[in-house]
Amino acid sequence: MRLFDSFAGKISGIFEKLRRSGILRESDVDEALREIRIALLEADVSLSVAKKFVEDVKEKAIGQNVVKSTSPSQTITKIVHDHLVELLGKSTPLEINKKPYAVMVVGLQGAGKTTTVGKLASFFSKKSKKVVTTSTDIYRPAALDQLRVLSEKVEGTIFISAENNISKICESAQEAMKNENADILIVDTAGRLHIDELKMNELQEIHKIVNPDEIFLVLDVMTGQDALHIAGKFMEALPVSGVILTRTDGDARGGVALSMRALTGCEIKFLCTGEQLTDIESFDAEKVAGRLLGMGDIVSLVKKAQENFSQEDAEDIVKRMQEGIFTFDDLAEQIEKMSKLGGLKTILQMLPKSSQLENLMQTDGISDKTVRRNLAIIRAMTKKEKQNYKLLNGSRKKRIAAGSGTTIQEVNRLIKQYENSLDFFKKMKKSGFRKAMFSNIGQYENKIFR
Ligand SMILES: Nc1nc2c(ncn2[C@@H]2O[C@H](COP(=O)(O)OP(=O)(O)O)[C@@H](O)[C@H]2O)c(=O)[nH]1
Ligand SMILES: [Mg+2]
Structure with missing residues (x-):
């Protein structure tokens, strides 16, 4: 961020x-x-x-x-x-164990509402909640498709649409909640480019029908101080219960986040840090304060890692390693999981600020680009090669380099990394694996990616 x-x-x-x-x-x-x-x-x-x-x-x-x-x-x-x-401002935890639980998402057009609905679905789904999403943005058919596509990407999430009638849509979604025995309903709404054009009475109608547990106002931090004004207007019309700030990955300054609570009294509930479904984190004032004071943010890194790596995953890897069958496919999977954590930059940013890490990033060329190139190299290998890297002779390496648009040097470097990680894994005892992976993620990263 x-x-x-x-x-x-x-x-x-x-x-x-x-x-x-x-x-x-x-x-x-x-x-x-x-x-x-x-x-x-x-x-x-x-x-x-x-x-x-x-x-x-x-x-x-x-x-x-x-x-x-x-x-x-x-x-x-x-x-x-x-x-x-x-x-x-500390935020009160969401009562997502209440069932059914309903969330309504409001904001200006382009603030990131629909994307955020997808992210929230993904966030709740990771907490084993069954989610129903729906959109009352009947003015833009593309908006419905956008939410449908996002919802399909989230396991167990159901997107509900109905004819162009707001109360019908809400009712269908509520019906689906019952029929599917779902836990959480998230309702996306239509925005307008300017606050004065917004159909507040329509939002109030939706509020009345859905009776949500939370109304989240999505605000783009790039709008700067204007976001505070927008928040004020929404709060006059609706019982907004929390703010979600988007585009914290851009070059906005922190002012909105730092002034929101003091000037509007409204809690910040989530921060969105990019365009991917996983680019969302609960807002934790203690954590942010720690980050501001250079204390790092290991806690959230570990939390994120635990959400993306299950205990079974970890055990499976250990087993495969012990049996000597940790292949390039496994390595590719590990790399992909790491990038799900938000890519290397995010991971490094969460670690305590230290010039050592920053130097590492600059001089050793650890970058998301290298990660992508490594994945391309692995994809260019045949099945047999992935399972037995010892097959990789000169001519095979040449073919792989050409096939992945990389160089033989890069292929060699990846093979070396692979050997290093085999070493690294071998040294870890079974019981220590998960601990080593989570408490020492920075080191783990270096072994895998260098
Ligand atoms: N970089 C970045 N882009 C975002 C973020 N949230 C949303 N977007 C992008 O902003 C654009 C508008 O988002 P959308 O959800 O359609 O906004 P809506 O009109 O409020 O529903 C899309 O291209 C999103 O990918 C974020 O946190 N960071
Ligand atoms: Mg939208």
């Missing part, structure tokens, strides 16, 4: 400086607070919010007598962390 990158860089820089300086004077703290204020303003946080934030931190710092405390830089880091959590 790039949303907070620049802000996080500045904030963690400020604290690194404090940590390095050891003894803190009152003036050091003041200087840090001044820098935090500037960083907030540069992140597009409104002046009033930035001012209040710094004043609150200062008051707390004086109250706790930071300068005289045993570890001043830690104390001030903790204070700022806690205030960031408060600023971002």
Whole structure:
């Protein structure tokens, strides 16, 4: 997620400086607070919010007598962390175990509603929920197809459509919920390019029929401060229960996320980080605050890994390795799973900021491009070759390079990586596998991808 990158860089820089300086004077703290204020303003946080934030931190710092405390830089880091959590706002967990559970998704056209409905279906489906999706966007037939296609990609999710009548659509979906014994209903709605053109009464009608447990407002962070204005308008018309921010992978600054709670009172529920179905994460103020302060985000990485790798998968790999049948096909599958985690960039971003990792990315050319090329090489192999890499002689390598649009050097490098990962796996004891995979994912990555 790039949303907070620049802000996080500045904030963690400020604290690194404090940590390095050891003894803190009152003036050091003041200087840090001044820098935090500037960083907030540069992140597009409104002046009033930035001012209040710094004043609150200062008051707390004086109250706790930071300068005289045993570890001043830690104390001030903790204070700022806690205030960031408060600023971002903790969100109440969704009660998705309630059955039936219904969600309505609203927002302007192009904000990312339909994509988000697909992502939510995927998110709930991973929690073993059976989902029904439907769309009341009767004005654009393409919108219905878009949601149908997305829904088909999510296991166990059923897309329901009906004739061009909003109440009929909602009723059909509710009927399907019963007939299919489904858990969660997600209703997509029509948007408009501008808030003033929006048919609020239509949304209110849908709200009345569906009686959803949550109304999620989808906002594109690229719209900047305007998003706050849009949120205000929606909140006047509907009991919006949470905000979902999309395009956090773009180059928007973090202002919307940092000001949403303070200025609208509305909770942020999810962050969307790309166009793929898996590019969604629950919003966790503690985690974001940790990320902002350069504490990394191992927790969410591990969570994501656990969602995508099952215990059975892990055991299956171990078994195959022990039997000596971990093939290139298995490697390809592992690589694909890694890219499901959001690609290498995302994974590296979630790890604590460290120049070592950044250097690795730049100098060793670990990139999603390399991953794709490696997959192409594996796909260009014959079945026999995938099962027994020792068959790969010069002429076969040449054919594979030509077939995958890569070079012999790249083919050789992949074979070397494969041998390395065989080694790596062999060294792992069965019981330690899952632990090693999840707690040490960065290292695992390097073995697989280098
Ligand atoms: N990069 C990026 N693109 C997104 C994200 N969410 C949605 N999109 C894209 O935004 C465009 C509009 O999304 P759509 O769901 O059709 O918006 P709607 O009009 O609100 O239903 C599509 O091309 C999506 O792929 C996101 O989090 N990141
Ligand atoms: Mg749509």
